Amino acid sequence: MSTEVITDSTVDAPGHAEENYLQSGKGVLSWLFTLDHKRIGLMYLVSVLSFFLVGGLLAMVIRIELLTPEGNLAPEVYNRIFTLHGAAMIFVFLVPAIPASLGNFILPLMLGAKDVAFPRLNLLSFHIYLFGALFLVYAILTGGIDTGWTFYTPYSSSFASGSVIAALFGVFILGFSSILTGLNFIVTIHKMRAPGQTWYQMPLFLWAIYATSLIQVLATPVIAITVFLLMIERSLGIGIFDPAMGGDPVLFQHFFWFYSHPVVYLMVLPGFGVISELVAVHSRKNIFGYKAIAFSSVAISGIGFLIWGHHMFVSGQSEFAGILFSFLTFAVAIPTAIKVFSWVATMYKGSIAYTTPMCYVFTFLFLFAIGGLTGLFLATIAVDVHLHDTYFVVAHFHYVMVGGTLTAFLGGLHHWWPKMTGKMYNNKLGNLGAFLVFLGFNVTFMAQFVLGTRGMPRRYHTYLPEFQFWHVISTIGSFILAIAFFLILGYLMHSIFRGKKAPHNPWGGVSLEWETATPPITHNFHGQPIVTRGPYEFPEIEDVEPAKAHA
Amino acid sequence: MSQAAADTMDNTHAAEHGGHHGEHHVLPYTVYFAVYGSLLVLTGITVLVSFAGLGKWSIPVAMAVAVVKASLVVGYFMHLKYDDRLNSLILVVTLLFILIFFAMTFSDMRTRGMIDPVEDNMVLRNEQAAEKAAAAEASGESSEKGEEAHHEGAAEH
Amino acid sequence: MSTTAEHAEHPKFLAHHFYTPGQQADSAKLGMWLFLGQELLFFSGLFLAYATYRFFYPDTFLEAHHHLSVPMGGFNTVVLITSSLTMALAVRAAQTSNQKKLIWNLVATIAFACVFLVVKYFEYSAKFHHGFLPGKFYTGHGIEGLPHLFFGIYFVMTGLHGLHVIAxxxxxxxxxxxxxxxxxxxxxxxxxENVGLYWHLVDLIWIFLFPLLYLVK
Structure with a gap:
């Protein structure tokens, strides 16, 4: 074993003996039954983006419907559309988006491992994901669901029409895909780190993925049992959640939010991880507060389990519990703020490159700060009673989920795109796309904050005429957003077929994934890489370091 | 004793080939049978105690005995006592999160109506409804009740 | 397959991406413990539902549980504990390369598992016979309060546990x-070893189910 093997693979020569992972094995079956984490990651990427397209088109239908105060669609149809938008975006896009696609691809590379710990389990989890998504599609084709993605009882158990059970079964199955991915990543991070890579030498993306995986393993089984009970309740009427039979519908909400609140962190934590990578690499500076960022990820995933009751302030939960949950909710702002301050401090006096990934970092910081801070409004019980179930809530969680997770996902995608495909996209178009996302998003959802504070309730397809102005603004924003996404899709596709060959390490990153060939070979590394320096110790700052020490 | 002899033979055998991963422990048979015996005795104790009628202490006592039994199974049958500490940590963390799940849910269940007393909460209403339903035995009526309760729940705020 | 020197001795059970059998074994066991952790959380939902309704309707629960058969439940507890012992002995036999003992202990474990299911079948049919069924199917007589909830929880808990036994x-x-x-x-x-861990978990859950459902006064 020697350190030389690292430099070995940096010889990025076309004539090199070993094929890259895209070339080894031809045909659909070589993809569908591959055990290679990189191929599985790419398949996840294609799947989640397809579902993002479906969920996005449904969102456009919603926005077009809301252009006018009087409803054009039948109310049941509108209910089904917003339910499907939510269910598709959350269960098949946001949850697997970063960990299962980018995480699958990058995690073993960052660890200097040949694969994840259980490659067959990894493939199984992808197949389970497809199978679960199939049930959701089946539910759409056979009548849809109109319960909202939250499936609140007793409406979902006793009154709702449509294919609720098929959709629930889909969620049940998707849960296992998520659990297996999380389990796999935890074991991989514990057992497969390269020699010399201590916990504190892992890139922060891995800390975030680790915290995410903890949530996947600890929270997802509870949603599994929840939807399982709901399926039994709906089909057999056992009465556990049915007030008519002595059951407690609020208990369902406890069950549901025990998973579904931590799942918010499950979606956004990997985004935090991506941003930590991007901000350091594109500012050419060692990350500020490495341990603070690392442990705040773990803290967020832990505190995230203590605060689910803030979704239930007006649901009949006891006032005492409401106060407790409200208090604890404020606590989660602390680790989150630590992260944001650390990222900003990392940029300070860094040499910031205006690359597309960095533009997404700016977008993220702005949007996520708004999303996070409006969350504190909603954590205050008295304010929440007023704002609950209005567009304020809708705008808040879109700022977190789209402004946080999606922009981080896009940033990460642009950051690792050259590594994944071996091709470069057009940086100018990339920056334009990032700007349009920023603009379109703010126009769409800032308007919804205004609507919410003025009392526009969510999930209504008709509204009072005085709300129309802001609804029109919001719809215009959504079109800008749609144009931005199609622009991004366009130039990324173009780059695959016509793009320039990517340089070996376009951003000058020093974590292990940049030490492999571009695109990586099937077994990732020639021999075993050995880690001798931190993930953000860029060569140019090492020279400055002694001078600083003397000063 | 042939069993003891077999034990030592097994142990030396394992010593030759074993040690491939850290804590590769082969426990003597006596440990297994002692644990098995204790589990049976503890099961007997739980059954006997349940007939003693301990009132409000019955659940704590039954659960305490169950926890002891579970610890024996986890520690010896599942080798956790001799295993990587990380695996124990996972078990502890899991139990901690189960505790959170229970404690936070019960912070609601136990305190309903404590600050703002309600005469007509769902549980009371349903106890009455169940009495009525038992008397009338009309299933159609009960589903109407459910809808009513749902609307009332929504109207509260 | 890698051709590097340190891989010269690569036993056939060792997957290509691991370096030593120890690394592989530790990873598998860690993964299994995480899986057991998620199983525990999965069942914790049922225990929480039980706790909630026992808290809401203590009298119903006290009365309804008299209709469960303590002898049958107790017998099944002993059966599962015994199967746990044979499973542990099977793992021990594997640790010591004792092929014959391994096979016989596994056979015994499977046999005890089947006995458990047979007893469960008789218990279930007794409940069906008396109409002690979950929710709206409840047609039994003689229990005050909301017994359909108790039997709803009873059937879901023991049913899911039974599915785990079958698996x-x-x-x-x-x-x-x-x-x-x-x-x-x-x-x-x-x-x-990992199948053993799973089987002990099935036993563990029953250790808690038995007193909660059958015994608590």
């Missing part, structure tokens, strides 16, 4: 077949 029999048969083929020895017995 356990499935993986035990798989392990038995592999043992007969001679796949396991002191060098490599991770699958036996």
């Amino acid at each position: 356990g029999i499935g993986v035990l048969i798989w392990i038995l077949m592999r043992s007969k083929r001679g796949d396991f020895s002191a060098e490599y017995f991770t699958p036996v």
Whole structure:
């Protein structure tokens, strides 16, 4: 074993003996039954983006419907559309988006491992994901669901029409895909780190993925049992959640939010991880507060389990519990703020490159700060009673989920795109796309904050005429957003077929994934890489370091 | 004793080939049978105690005995006592999160109506409804009740 | 497959992406413990539902539980504990490369699991006979309060536990077949160990189910 093997693979020569992972094995079956984490990651990427397209088109239908105060669609149809938008975006896009696609691809590379710990389990989890998504599609084709993605009882158990059970079964199955991915990543991070890579030498993306995986393993089984009970309740009427039979519908909400609140962190934590990578690499500076960022990820995933009751302030939960949950909710702002301050401090006096990934970092910081801070409004019980179930809530969680997770996902995608495909996209178009996302998003959802504070309730397809102005603004924003996404899709596709060959390490990153060939070979590394320096110790700052020490 | 002899033979055998991963422990048979015996005795104790009628202490006592039994199974049958500490940590963390799940849910269940007393909460209403339903035995009526309760729940705020 | 020097001795049970059998065995066991952790959280939802309704309707629960058969439940507890012992002995046999003991202990474990299910079948049919069924199917007589909730929870808890027993029999048969083929020895017995861990979990859950459902006064 020697350190030389690292430099070995940096010889990025076309004539090199070993094929890259895209070339080894031809045909659909070589993809569908591959055990290679990189191929599985790419398949996840294609799947989640397809579902993002479906969920996005449904969102456009919603926005077009809301252009006018009087409803054009039948109310049941509108209910089904917003339910499907939510269910598709959350269960098949946001949850697997970063960990299962980018995480699958990058995690073993960052660890200097040949694969994840259980490659067959990894493939199984992808197949389970497809199978679960199939049930959701089946539910759409056979009548849809109109319960909202939250499936609140007793409406979902006793009154709702449509294919609720098929959709629930889909969620049940998707849960296992998520659990297996999380389990796999935890074991991989514990057992497969390269020699010399201590916990504190892992890139922060891995800390975030680790915290995410903890949530996947600890929270997802509870949603599994929840939807399982709901399926039994709906089909057999056992009465556990049915007030008519002595059951407690609020208990369902406890069950549901025990998973579904931590799942918010499950979606956004990997985004935090991506941003930590991007901000350091594109500012050419060692990350500020490495341990603070690392442990705040773990803290967020832990505190995230203590605060689910803030979704239930007006649901009949006891006032005492409401106060407790409200208090604890404020606590989660602390680790989150630590992260944001650390990222900003990392940029300070860094040499910031205006690359597309960095533009997404700016977008993220702005949007996520708004999303996070409006969350504190909603954590205050008295304010929440007023704002609950209005567009304020809708705008808040879109700022977190789209402004946080999606922009981080896009940033990460642009950051690792050259590594994944071996091709470069057009940086100018990339920056334009990032700007349009920023603009379109703010126009769409800032308007919804205004609507919410003025009392526009969510999930209504008709509204009072005085709300129309802001609804029109919001719809215009959504079109800008749609144009931005199609622009991004366009130039990324173009780059695959016509793009320039990517340089070996376009951003000058020093974590292990940049030490492999571009695109990586099937077994990732020639021999075993050995880690001798931190993930953000860029060569140019090492020279400055002694001078600083003397000063 | 042939069993003891077999034990030592097994142990030396394992010593030759074993040690491939850290804590590769082969426990003597006596440990297994002692644990098995204790589990049976503890099961007997739980059954006997349940007939003693301990009132409000019955659940704590039954659960305490169950926890002891579970610890024996986890520690010896599942080798956790001799295993990587990380695996124990996972078990502890899991139990901690189960505790959170229970404690936070019960912070609601136990305190309903404590600050703002309600005469007509769902549980009371349903106890009455169940009495009525038992008397009338009309299933159609009960589903109407459910809808009513749902609307009332929504109207509260 | 890698051709680097340190891989010259790569046993056939060792997957290509691991460096040593120890790393592989530890990873598998860690993964299994995480899986057991998620199983515990899965069941914790049912225990929480039980706790909630017991808290809401203590009298119903006290009265309804008299209609469960303590002798049958107690017998099944002993059966499961015994199967746990044979499973632990099977793992021990694998650790010591004792092929014959491994196979016989696995057979015994499967047999006890089947006994458990047979007893469960008789218990269930007694409940069906008396109409002590969950929710709206409840047609029994003689229990005050909301017994349909108790039996709803009883059937879901024991039913899901029973499904885990059936799944356990499935993986035990798989392990038995592999043992007969001679796949396991002191060098490599991770699958036996992990199936054992799973089987003990099934026992663990029953250790809590039994007093809560059958015994608590």
